[in-house]
Amino acid sequence: MSVTLNAHQVGRMLDRTADHIADEYTPVLHGIRIEADATFLYAVATDQSTLAIARYRHHGLDGAPIARTLPARALPALRRWLTDQPGSDPVTLTLADSKIRFTAPHGEMTLTVDDDQKYIGWRGLVRDIIEQTAAGTECACPALTTQMFGRFAAADERLRVWTNPGRQPVLLAGEDFLGAQMPVRSRHEGFDTGLADDLDHVRNLWDDSPTDADGLTPAPMPTGSRPLHDASRTPTDTVEALLHQTMRSTHDLIEESSDSPKAVAAHAAAGVMAWTAYRYLDALHRADPKLAAQIIAEVDDELDSGEIGEFAYDAATAAGLDPQKWQDDLEAETTPSVPDTSATER
Structure with missing residues (x-):
């Protein structure tokens, strides 16, 4: 089973989808799905919040349709290899064992893939999204240039968007923020010859692929959650995590047996610290949302490093405190005492 495109097209497909890959805590989505039918080669990625699908018409499919997930850890090396190839050179993808x-x-480059790994039913998902969008659309959707999207990154953590017909500006609104972006000209005015004009055009373009390229039943969208120790990188997610932890600790505190005083103390401390952190974060976010987001990202990096004990020691020293005494006291508490047997021996 093989399919051929040029090197530029394969690299472009990876670039257009790589930012949408889920993290390692969702293994089925931690990579880019490659699927080939009789007409197109597709690259698909989703992190459950966004979905990206890129495709190119291939030069020919030899054998049965292809459907495998390229693991995220292998993608940087693959992208570098593709960059080293002249863009017009043909690249053949061959699947075997x-x-x-x-x-x-x-x-030549070879990647190991899981032949048994399923992927979500993205074709049905896309069809549902198109139909739902069409049902609620009363006007033609404007075309926007992605080069301008980044200008709104610092506007707010979330923005609500309203579209207007024709060449009217798109409205964006956040907390104490308003924005607008002018659409670009449509293909009828000489540009964007490959850009769909309306949802009927989109439906026609994407409704010509088989329901299930690999002949297997697609997997449902996973619902797994991150580990409890994993930090959030946005104020909204962090607030949710802190409030969840507060309620969880309070519940565990009530349920914990009184025969475990250390466990009771741990649940109480966790709940108190989570609630305190939430109150501080809420105040900081109200005062300076951008600074709050920056601090959350820095804390996430610090937790990922696994060195928060050292960070706490340095911070305490900088504050004029005595962290060495704290450490000595903790070691004394955890070191079992040795009974004095000298009198008995004598």
Whole structure:
């Protein structure tokens, strides 16, 4: 089973979807799904909040349709290899024995893949989204240039969007913020010859692929959650995590047996600290949302490093405190005492 595109097209497909890959806590989505039918090669990625699908018309499919997930850990090396190939050179993807081999005139690269790994039913999902969008649309949707999206990144954590017909500006509103973006001209005015004009056009373009390219039943969208120790990178997610932890600790405190004083103390401390952190974060976010987001990202990096004990020691020293005494006291509490047997021996 093999399919061929040029190197530029394969690299472009990875670039257009890589930012939408889920993290390692959702294994089925931690990579880019490659699927080939009789007409197109697709690249699909989703993190459950966003979905990206890129496709190119291939040069020919040899054998049965292809459907495998390229693991996220292998993608940087694959992208570098593709960059080293002339963009117009053909790259053939060949599937065999839990491997995908990328073959070009000037090199070859092989990735290990899981032949049994399913993926979400993205085709049905896309069809549902298109139909739902069409049902609630009363006007033509404007075309927006993505180069301007980044200008609103600092506006607010979330923005609500309203679209207007024709060449009217798109309205964006946040907390104490308003924005607008002018649409670009449509293909009828000479530009964007590959850009769909309306939802009927979108439906026609994307409704010509088989329901299930690999012949298997697609997996449902996973619902797994992150580990309790994993930090959030946005104020909204952090607030949710802190309030959840406060309620969880309060519940566990009530349920915990009185025979476990250390466990009771741990639940109480966790609840108090989570609530305190929430109150501080709420105040900081009201005063300076941008600073709150920056601090949350820094804390996430610090927790990922696994060195918060050292960070706390340095911070205490900088504050003029005596962290060495705290450490000595903790060691004394956890070191079992040795009974004095000298009198008995004598």
